Amino acid sequence: MDSNPDAAPSATVTVETSRPAPDAPVHLTFRSGTVVEEADGAIRVEHPTNTFVLRQVPEHVRRTLLRMATGSVTPDADTQAGQAGAIALPPSLALVISRLERLVEYRVPDASGMDALAVETMVCESRHQPLPPSRDVPLRLSRFAYLRREANGLVLESPNSARRVRLLNSRAAGLIAALGTATTVTELTGGLGLSEAEAIRLTSHLIGAALVEHGADADGAFPEDSDTARQWSFHDMLFHSRSRMGRHDYPIGGVFPFMDEIHPTPAIRPAFRGPSIALPRPDLTTVLAADPPLTVALEARRSIRKAARDPITLRQLGEFLYRTARIRSFIDQDAEQPTPYAATSRPYPSGGATYDLEFYLTLRRCLGAEPGIYHYDPLAHQLVLVNADPADRTRLLERAVRATSGGTPPDALITLTSRFQRLSWKYAGMAYATTLKHVGVAYQTMYLIATAMKLAPCALGNGDSSEAEKILGLDHLQESSVGEFTLSAASSPSAVPARRTSWRPANDHEWHTIATERLHSQPSTHGG
Template structure:
């Protein structure tokens, strides 16, 4: 089997140059599957399914543009337009070439070569690609951006950052080594001199281009403690690299990679069922309320909403398993499962619960760590939302203690009567969504938190959403691979405190506090003095 001969433009671009061994050369190519084609004196941008006109172009200009967009050095492409004896025509062609090259700049990939070997490749995703390398003096302190990270994509090493709008591929391992050395801040000249893998002129130019792409940063000024970088101060300094990456990659505007409901695994992996396969273990039947309303005189929705607050202390006795069952029924039960409906763009089974969920995925599961629940042994249980039962998954005292301790550390104060750990069956979302699967899980958690808060408030329970938890501990407790089903939320629940403790919880912010400032209708929340009330003997608030 013989290989196809190289494209003439590519071969031309790789021809030896006097300075090829020490300096970078730049060439451009269109993305795979995109070509330029000329017809009837016009130039077109074409893919397998579409064609876009770029305007008029005589055969000479069309050939120059096609070769330029296939890897020919830009200077060589421009020189091919100057062979005509008519200087006016040459000037017209050159001006038209520059306009077309500018129009394509947001599409063209850039290849930075050294002696015919590609070092890096950069493809614009959103926004304009840098027109020139960064203007860095040899004395300027530089370093790798703290937001930069390396990862493998399709067998290639990609360096990415929340601050770049181009995809930069490291096609030569010498560049990867150079980036590793840039982790420490030092003058550009020192970084260039300390590395020995690339010629100094090429290394200097490469670092300047990486700075233009936002992957290398330059110091604003020198301080007594060293160089100061803008990304470490002000607004940017308040972002962690992980948060920056998730924010920019789960929203449109920074990348042009597939986004949203692409169903990327359709036909490759079967979607998980809407209802989780049941755990094996001791089953605890739960109370199922017969009436929609909590009580004939239950508070109105607006009163419950205004009364909602976090409560971190508890009453002398914990809630009963009956009240826990009613709480779970009203907040997290599965009301129905339905689908798949391919004709509605829903080729998977969905579910319906009181709390909303992206795409009807209902990826979330609830586990209860019971500490002080009357009628329920101290253990970790899975809430089977389809059957409305608890299934014991762990009764080991040390694990139960650790689950409660982690929640107490997050919340502060007393140990909750029960801890609700929210997990996600991640592939329920990852099967359908690209780039936003985990962000959608967190949105689902937020919606469930609010449902927990409102129902707990209406039922006279003490709710408190927690800011974090121990995912590794949860994985051990429930016996599931944390990348298949992992913890994404934690919620403390208990009985309402009484007497002075209850008054203190309801009146934590009052107009008499000089550090408290009212906004819009703050008096509405005073309804909590009547809505948040300990239940009577019948179990109603």
Template sequence: MVPGRSQETVVTSEPVSYRLCSLREDVMVEVDGGGDFIMLTTHWGDATIAQPTEAVRESLERMSLGPVRLDNVLPRDPAERRRVERVLELLNGVVVHSLGHEEMSGPVLSAVPIARRARFILPKIERHRPIKLSKFAAMRASEGELVLESPLARHRLILHRPIASQVVTLLGRATVLPDLAAAANLGLPMVREIVSYLVAAGMVLIGIGDSPTSARFAEDNDPLLAPWTHHELLFHSRSRIGRHDNPLGAMPSDMRQIQVAPAVKPVPDGPRFPLYRPTLAELAAMDPPFTEVIEANRAIRDFSAGDPTQQQLGELLFRAARVRSMTQVGQDDLSYLVTDRPYPSVADRYELDLYVTVNSCAGLSRGIYHYDPQGHALTLINRSETELAELLDVAMVAAGSRQRPPVLITMTARMARFACSYGGIAYSTVLEHVGVLQQTLHLVATAMGLAPCALAFGDSEIASDAFLIDWPAEVSVGEIALGVRPEVDSLKKNRPLEMPCFTDTKRHVKVTDKLLY
């Protein structure tokens, strides 16, 4: 049901607040010539209302023009009123609910549905019940206004007036309505109205108990939410369709900058070292069977068996990450180059670049190198022992190893190469590409008798400084450590690895503390 004006706001001496409804700005309402149906074109698809009454047609047409007070559009006849209300319930996914106030020219706040299954039901909140802002809610600026969002909510709250944002900020800790009204220096009925909208939109929780200090809130002990932090759940909800209305796919033409994001990053200045190019026919004849490689593929954290050679590193990069060919696609201003490489990438964008940190590798001096996938060569870009040591120490901890890896390969992403055509899901897709490249490197390294170990994390600040890149135009997104495979873990024996033990305890504790604190 869509209630009208609450009784409490009517009987008080305060200026009256009231409920406004409108359709999302992207909804188009079309009435056929005979009036047999109304077609609504929405973000979620088309909706048809058959045999609409005059009241239904007038309500939807007025709501498509902006917020309207329901008392002014709902018919007095009870049966007709219920029919309009039922139609609005069916269209909950596109109906914007706003709180108006007679002393203000515009709404106080608006709850905008961002999912097809959005539902908006105003609760009755008793004055003694504890209330608190959800720990998953976050406030940000958007198009000149403050917006409140949560990955758990199917509405976005637009806080049009300062009193709305004031109430939100005071809900950071549990409280009750009378105390909240006193702290905000606002009347209790107005505060109750604002909080009821926040609850209906999924931003504020109603607790159990009579005291805010001892109140229990559902999300605090929910086993389904326990594995999630705020930013991870928000990232998940925004990188899949269904729980948001953010644009996906190509960005507006004036935001496309594909032409300034080259298919291959220009080679930086520095000494250049061409890498070994193996013969693919010989590799095919010498490699172990694919099934054997798959079964032997695992993360190896023991780097004590020796150091890889420049030739092995060249073979690995050639087989896993080189540019095989380049092709021009598109037309006119939207034409651009794409590349073909050994691992897959959505639309052949290949936004990932590789940096190689060499601790000990026969044929290469210690240092930090950039890999040119087109020329198949390394360029020495940084000789800093401090930054090299920091990168290797982080890798050691991330691998759970007892020593620094001989070689560390870091993946970075040039976001302008990808986000221009995959806005909204760009970064999540980049991370999928990282997994694909890590797997490709892992399999090739395993087939070569090397010891690969994909890492779960890296330090973006250290990487930005060490690789001389401009964050966030180019960001580090993944790592893989590399050594020589121990004889006891050769492809033929496939013996499971033991759990890692840390012999250098002082160094491990020191590096871990630096990472965490």
């Protein structure tokens, strides 16, 4: 078998659906979009996700593959050893089907002979095999399974399954609903009007696809009731699985899914209209002379939730934003450049130079600026007033206080938003995951600069996106909050913070102590 064919095709057939025999346990066909070509003694099986060339194929295998391309075939059922419904194939055909597993669709009919389920393999770990349950063994839909619409039908998936199942009729949909609570084959036959053979056949494929659990223990606990599985939420597991490769076959990465359909969003957000405040620009020579070494800033870095008695100054705020978020340079969209979209360069890293993040500042107090909610214009290096409502300002600041376990509000709350289409125009499957990585590197950049400037920084663990959208006037499909960070002037330390006595030092903890002492041993010249 060869994956790089050079033979020219002489005949082409595409997948069509035909009505299977009503008494067959399963039928094999190719997934929609599969093309089978026969030429020069070889068979080419092609799908947008894979292409295979099969040479020296036995005659009965060749006939089977061609029949699968035009309709479906019915393998023999192995009814021995309690494995009713297991898919048994001749060895030579089983070898080919295993190789083509990701292009094969297993169609499971209901009692009338109409297709009810279609099982597709996303990751070829092994050939799909149904696992027939006993009549009175408890069954339950996996709590990680989810049903969604794709094209013109319903698809059942799980981030823990290498397969997906398409529901092809209402009987299948009713079965999935019934499996939402623990049940048995016996109860399914009474409640849904399914025959016992039909219930076993349909559920066996769902169990084999790891979408339905079976076999609870004496206490009624299923495998997903384990301590390890319980600590995974559905959304966390789905996000982890689908934003990385390995457990699905969906497009992922920089594939530019909308390049020929939608224009990319601008690299620089259109400026808000409103009163603006020009921010002071720091001098590089002064900054280099005043800054501590990187290791000192890294080791001394810590979250400081308490603001100083005196407010942060506009000069400090200007230097902080200039060093963390300004646009250093930009390039317009040009077909001759490596990236087919406009891009910018800023102090923190961003995948593909997309720079989807925007910085909004809610100022409670700042020497040189009026309280308000501002957008930071990274090109003009200025603050533009977005919202002057004191009540909205108070709501955002109070939420920040709650996120830091109480105390006084910060001098400034920085709300990070993402212009999502900056990423999703380029990246498939991982756009939002990339946004959160950008938030992380922006946090670290802000922490290091704030530490070097002897300010009080603190990243927040969560925020209210809906509230931020309303206050900032954002369309949540285009831009929404993804991170929060507080910044204040810091009190002059009278001594290095004492180490918590319950913490045991390891791996040169004194680095932190020495770095903190060194950081505060020199007077600050950063815009105070």
